[in-house]
Amino acid sequence: xxxxxxxxxxxxxxxxxxxxxxxxxxxxxxxxxxxxxxxxxxxxxxxxxxxxxxxxxxxxxxxxxxxxxxxxxxxxxxxxxxxxxxxxxxxxxxxxxxxxxxxxxxxxxxxxxxxxxxxxxxxxxxxxxxxxxxxxxxxxxxxxxxxxxxxxxxxxxxxxxxxxxxxxxxxxxxxxxxxxxxxxxxxxxxxxxxxxxxxxxx
Amino acid sequence: xxxxxxxxxxxxxxxxxxxxxxxxxxxxxxxxxxxxxxxxxxxxxx
Numbered sequence: 001x002x003x004x005x006x007x008x009x010x011x012x013x014x015x016x017x018x019x020x021x022x023x024x025x026x027x028x029x030x031x032x033x034x035x036x037x038x039x040x041x042x043x044x045x046x047x048x049x050x051x052x053x054x055x056x057x058x059x060x061x062x063x064x065x066x067x068x069x070x071x072x073x074x075x076x077x078x079x080x081x082x083x084x085x086x087x088x089x090x091x092x093x094x095x096x097x098x099x100x101x102x103x104x105x106x107x108x109x110x111x112x113x114x115x116x117x118x119x120x121x122x123x124x125x126x127x128x129x130x131x132x133x134x135x136x137x138x139x140x141x142x143x144x145x146x147x148x149x150x151x152x153x154x155x156x157x158x159x160x161x162x163x164x165x166x167x168x169x170x171x172x173x174x175x176x177x178x179x180x181x182x183x184x185x186x187x188x189x190x191x192x193x194x195x196x197x198x199x200x201x202x
Numbered sequence: 203x204x205x206x207x208x209x210x211x212x213x214x215x216x217x218x219x220x221x222x223x224x225x226x227x228x229x230x231x232x233x234x235x236x237x238x239x240x241x242x243x244x245x246x247x248x
Contacts, residue, residue: 005215077203113214119205159222
């Protein structure tokens, strides 16, 4: 995309991270992609989807487009309200097999900028950085997460507020934050020149 | 995550950098607290 930007402030949405170890320190990681969010560095999205070869459909090729693209699902995802995250939280009787082991996960607000696709429930963007992080002290079964204080200490490297939620599971944290998240729903930046409208083909 | 029905696409160029630039601080080491020195019991003093 070229020309003057449409907005000059990032949008701020809600998302979940898994917490992994990188060089011995706890780091935020995406649930479904191998991306690790590095402190002090924006995360730049890339499309990991593959398209089928028309002549040889058993073969696939990487897509050539920059993320995000309207017809794809690529980009850094964030939701417009924290309550929407509840769908993506595993419950003891409803684990998500497609997610990484979620013993350790974090809930947070994330700043999004660059190219942004806005949906009815959230955004997909080309660039992102955490804005605020909540770390539950309990796993989905209500058991203490080992070393959670050390995890929170490591996450302070991001230079954004990190909150350790005593006696809370991820589901509790989402529930506690929900009124605030609802209030954030119309969190759109002030338009500079107006966004470009477009219609979905799906 | 399902962001719902796509509504529009736009570009954002923040005036202020959303990334706080600072070096990660070295992780503080856990050190055992110094034990308080025991005062000699005056009743047992010779």
